[in-house]
Amino acid sequence: MNPNNTHNSNTNKAWERLHSRLDAEGLIPDGPAPKKNVFKYTIATAAAVIVLISLILNLLTNTNFYKDNSIIKLSNKEEQAISVTTLKDGSTVYMASKTSITFSKKFSKTNRKILLQGDAYFDIKNNQNSPFIVDTPNFTITVLGTSFIVNYDTKGTPAVSVESGKVSITLKTTGEEKTLTAGESTSIKEQRFTINNSQTSNSFFTKTNKLHFKDQILKDVVKVLNKKYSGSSIILSPTAEQRIITATFSGESPDSMAQMICIALGLKYIEQEGTISIYE
DSSP states (O other), rough: OOOOHHHHHHEEEHHHHHHHHHHHHTTTSSSSOOOHHHHHHHHHHHHHHHHHHHHHHHHHHHHHHSOOOOOEEEEEOOTTTTEEEEEESSOEEEEOOOOEEEEEEEEOOEEEEEESSSEEEEEOOOOOOOOOEEOSEEEEEESSSOEEEEEEOOSOOOOEEEEEEEEEEEEEETOOOEEETOEEEEEEEEEEOOOOOOHHHHHTEEEESSSEEEEEEEHHHHHHHHHHHOOOOOOOOOTTTTTTEEEESSSOOHHHHHHHHHHHTEEEEEEEEEEEEEOO
């Protein structure tokens, strides 16, 4: 038997079975039996419908499709740890435990606004045309370029301490405003400003034994390590400053931290007179 005839016979039987199934399901219009090219059109249409249904189901089950991806929320739920995040504008946020920040993936042209719940230390990149705004449940902080601490103590009395630059604080209930400069601080109690002792970044970092860095610039990481760990003096060569690292440090010695960094990034280091230099 001619192989081609056998193939054609099998093909015809397949078309007939498909036609019977489609006809039983009411998918074939009334009238004369369609020719083979109509069968081909029908199966192509059915395939297209199946593909379309698959795409729709995929979109409906994929949470990223309907989720607002323009909003980012970062949280630090670990006890006794600080999570470090560098934002797209170059500003760095250090979140204490039980703290979260929410912000837009792309800041607007007129401001850089984030929502804060908890305690955090901010090191803000200067931009005269786009003030940085920290929105909290009780007040709003507006800055251009500075470093400051927002703290909610165990009694629920929020406080702000400015390490450098200047910030403006506005109470939400009364609209009262207060400006703080470097070395100044204030607490908010019963919707009024009160004077308190200024908290420094050193005291903020001593509250924890662990620092988490995820996809952070090495220059920013080293700056924090030198603040956090007394006796730490790590410097970077210009070619190593912009390297990206994900790491956790928990009370290691400066030498151990340098080793961890070099192993992770394939760098080298040398220690001279208490100073550790990291280079490529």
